[in-house]
Amino acid sequence: MHERGLQWIKASQSMSNGACVEVAPDGELIALRNSRTPHVVLHYSRDELAAFLDGAKRGEFDHLLGE
Numbered sequence: 001m002h003e004r005g006l007q008w009i010k011a012s013q014s015m016s017n018g019a020c021v022e023v024a025p026d027g028e029l030i031a032l033r034n035s036r037t038p039h040v041v042l043h044y045s046r047d048e049l050a051a052f053l054d055g056a057k058r059g060e061f062d063h064l065l066g067e
Contacts, residue, residue: 008022008033021033
């Protein structure tokens with residue numbers, strides 16, 4: 001977490017009201033958190049995150065947004 005010196009990154013299109021997901025490299029893993037609850041951090045392997053991002057790019061999760 002921040003105490004450990006992770007360098008958090010968020011998308012340039014994140015909402016200014018703090019509704020954003022942030023990611024940070026954490027050794028062999030990628031840390032992921034919601035900026036509203038920064039104390040809750042999930043960790044994923046690079047392969048896991050790559051698989052998710054591939055699905056997101058292909059639109060596999062678009063139905064979850066109701067659009």
